Every structure is written in structure tokens, then in C-alpha cells.
Amino acid sequence: MDRNLALELVRVTETAALACGRYMGRGDKNAADQAAVDGMRKAFSSVSIKGTVVIGEGELDEAPMLYIGEEVGMCKEDDREVDIAVDPLEGTSLIAKGLPNAIAVIAMAPKGGLLHAPDTYMKKIAVGPKAKGVIHIDDPVEKNLKAVSRAINKDLEDMTVIIQDRPRHYDLIREVRRVGCRIKLFSDGDVATAIATCFENTGIDVFMGIGGAPEGVIAAAAIKSMGGEMQGKLNPMSDEEMERCIKLGLDQESVYKVLTLDDLIKSDDVFFVATGVSDGDLLKGVTYLEGNKAKTQSVVMRSKTGTIRFVDAIHRLNKNEILKETMEKHNQGGIING
Structure with missing residues (x-):
């Protein structure tokens, strides 16, 4: 894929973050x-790709979300075909309550490069590069933690x-406490928390638990870029979730x-x-400045090169036509301009 796409994708997540940032709290x-x-x-419409959303926020009949199967990008004849995984606002409850770690996030790979995960739960374990190769999701908690400790x-x-x-993790929490490790609990947003294992300055060594399968694929894109390790196992918790797996062609063994x-x-x-929407362990959130300006912080990674770039940007909100159009649409009841 063209390396110049990196900055184009940053503009997309920046636009999403700026569009929703004023709803914080x-x-x-x-x-x-x-x-x-x-x-x-709207921002995707100016990117030179022929993209298909394989992980999004719903099905076709649930539009106007970015639905699974939706085509994004300029979609010109010579544009590269890519798979897209999106979460325009990971941590909707976080931003509504004014809490940390809300982000706007995208993963992109050549066509066929991302698992088409059903919208169901997934059991996950993730670690940073130093512990790569020592974990297995089917191993007991104690065995995994001791292996990571040595690594x-x-x-x-x-x-x-x-x-x-979450209540579903009470047994897991008890077991980790029994082993003797420290625990950090989080409320929402398991993409940011999973990839925190790959940054030593976060102090997070292991991510464990059951969360969304789509979020698992998005987090895996970052973890692969940073040389860490992640394993998952689909964990449907209802007949409806199992039906979603079957609709994707998965049999009992594959699930x-x-x-x-x-x-x-x-x-x-x-x-x-x-791009950060609210301040978090990984990224600073949107900061609004005088003179109708705003500041964002983003991270962009590419697995092929292992490059990780942090991008700090100052935006003149009245000069960004895509953003202006989006913000005007949501400027009902004084939400945008106060």
C-alpha cells in the first residue's frame, strides 16, 4: 500500500475526533x-482508495452508521482495493461522561487482509513485544502470568x-489477585487498553478478558505493527450472537x-x-483553543515497516470545509458554537 495513505488516514480520524469532541461530558x-x-x-470521500468496511457499526439497514459492506474512499478505477475496520468513536460512554481514553480509530489492509469478525464477543489476551511467544489463550491464568513475568x-x-x-470478569479478577499481580480496571474502550501493553510507559503488561470481536481485530492491527502478540477466541454469549457467526459461514468448530x-x-x-477524543493513556484528547482553533494528537502505525508516528496538529476549524459541513449539521441547540 502507498505509504502516503498514512497521513490521509490521520486526516480521517482527526475529522471524526473534532466532529464529536465538543460532546464531551x-x-x-x-x-x-x-x-x-x-x-x-465525509473525510473518507477524499481518500484515494476503493475501500470496503468489513468491521463497522452495523448492517446496511442500520445506516447512517458506517455499516459493514459500505464502500468508502474516492473509489476511482485505479484506486487500490482495501478492507477497512472503523470505530469512529471508541468509547461513546466515555465521551458522554467526560472520561478518559475515547478515540477515533481505523485499521486498513489490502483486500482480504482483515478478519471479518462477527459482531459478537471475543475472549482476548494481549502482551507487548518482550512477551511475544510465551502466552496461549487456553493456558491457565497463572501459567500465562508467570510466563510473561519471566519474559x-x-x-x-x-x-x-x-x-x-464487568461481572463476567469477576472470576478472572479473583484469579489474577490470587497470583499476586496488580490490576487496573477500565470501564470502556478496549482497543486503547489492549494496545497499551505495547508501550512501556503505560505500565500495562497484560490485557485479558472478554470484549467485542470487531474491536479485537482493530487492536490486533496496532499490536502487529508494534511487534506484540494477541490471541483471540470468539465467545458468543447468546443464540443471536451465534447466528451472526453462522451468517459469516462459521461452523461450530471454527467459532x-x-x-x-x-x-x-x-x-x-x-x-x-x-486520534484522541478525550485524554488517555496513549493519546491526548481534543483541546479547543482561542480563535476557533483546536489541537489533536494522533498515532499512525504500519506493520510492514514497524514505523510508529505521533502526529500533533493545530486545526483552524473555520477553514476545514469537510469539518465545517459536519459541524454545521450537528449545530442544533447550540451544541457546536455554544
């Missing part, structure tokens, strides 16, 4: 999500495991197969791009 997660979707969709040269008591604060990083991300050339 306003208690309306649906309006924030819709603003992010509208901004992302990263940390005592168990000094390791930090990040787990989503519960261990998914390695290369199963989740089949291509060696994948982009991962995220």
Missing part, C-alpha cells in the same frame, strides 16, 4: 457517535494486568478456534490510525 453518547460517523464518512523480567507483584470492569495475530490480521501490510 454532555451525556449524549448517540449524538457524539453520530457526529463522529458523519465526520469520518519481561518483572516480579509477579510488579506486573499490571488490565481488565474491563471456537484459537485466533492468532496472523488470523486476525492476515496481511503483513496494515495501517492503524487513531
Whole structure:
């Protein structure tokens, strides 16, 4: 894929973040999500790709979300065909409550390069580069944690495991406590938390738990770019979720197969791009400045080169035509200009 696409994708996530950033703490997660979707969709229209959304926010009949199967990009005859995974606002509840770690995020690979994950739950485990090759999702918690401890040269008591604060994880939390590791709980947003394992300055050593399968694929794109490891196993929790798996052509055996990083991300050339919406462990959120300006921080990664770039940008909101159009659409009741 053309390396220049990296900056084009950053513009897409920046637009989504700026479009929804002013909803922070306003208690309306649906309006924030819709603003992010509208901004992302509009920004994609200027990118020279022939993209298909393989992981999005819903099916065709649930538009105006970025639905699975939707075509994005300029879609010119000579544009490269790519698969796109999107979460225009990962952490809708976070932004509605004014909490950290909300991001706008995209993963992109050549056509066929991303697992077409059903909208169901997935059991996941993720670690950074130093612990690559020592974990297995079917191993007991204690065995995995001891293996990681040896690999990263940390005592168990000094390791930090990040787990989503949900009743389904109470047994997992008890087991990690029994082993003696520190635990950091999070409420929402498991893309940002999973990839935190690959950045030493976050202090996160292991990600464990059950979360969204689509989010698992998006996180895997970043983890592959950074040389870490992630494994997953689909974990449908209802008949409806099992039906979604069957609709994708998965039989009983395939549903519960261990998914390695290369199963989740089949291509060696994948982009991962995220822009902070609210401040988090990885990225600063949108900051609004005087003179109708705003500041964003983004990260862009490419697995083929292993390059990780952080992009700080200042935006003149009244000069960005795509953003102006999106913000005007959502400027009902004084949401945008106060």
C-alpha cells in the first residue's frame, strides 16, 4: 500500500475526533457517535482508495452508521482495493461522561487482509513485544502470568494486568489477585487498553478478558505493527450472537478456534490510525483553543515497516470545509458554537 495513505488516514480520524469532541461530558453518547460517523464518512470521500468496511457499526439497514459492506474512499478505477475496520468513536460512554481514553480509530489492509469478525464477543489476551511467544489463550491464568513475568523480567507483584470492569470478569479478577499481580480496571474502550501493553510507559503488561470481536481485530492491527502478540477466541454469549457467526459461514468448530495475530490480521501490510477524543493513556484528547482553533494528537502505525508516528496538529476549524459541513449539521441547540 502507498505509504502516503498514512497521513490521509490521520486526516480521517482527526475529522471524526473534532466532529464529536465538543460532546464531551454532555451525556449524549448517540449524538457524539453520530457526529463522529458523519465526520469520518465525509473525510473518507477524499481518500484515494476503493475501500470496503468489513468491521463497522452495523448492517446496511442500520445506516447512517458506517455499516459493514459500505464502500468508502474516492473509489476511482485505479484506486487500490482495501478492507477497512472503523470505530469512529471508541468509547461513546466515555465521551458522554467526560472520561478518559475515547478515540477515533481505523485499521486498513489490502483486500482480504482483515478478519471479518462477527459482531459478537471475543475472549482476548494481549502482551507487548518482550512477551511475544510465551502466552496461549487456553493456558491457565497463572501459567500465562508467570510466563510473561519471566519474559519481561518483572516480579509477579510488579506486573499490571488490565481488565474491563464487568461481572463476567469477576472470576478472572479473583484469579489474577490470587497470583499476586496488580490490576487496573477500565470501564470502556478496549482497543486503547489492549494496545497499551505495547508501550512501556503505560505500565500495562497484560490485557485479558472478554470484549467485542470487531474491536479485537482493530487492536490486533496496532499490536502487529508494534511487534506484540494477541490471541483471540470468539465467545458468543447468546443464540443471536451465534447466528451472526453462522451468517459469516462459521461452523461450530471454527467459532471456537484459537485466533492468532496472523488470523486476525492476515496481511503483513496494515495501517492503524487513531486520534484522541478525550485524554488517555496513549493519546491526548481534543483541546479547543482561542480563535476557533483546536489541537489533536494522533498515532499512525504500519506493520510492514514497524514505523510508529505521533502526529500533533493545530486545526483552524473555520477553514476545514469537510469539518465545517459536519459541524454545521450537528449545530442544533447550540451544541457546536455554544
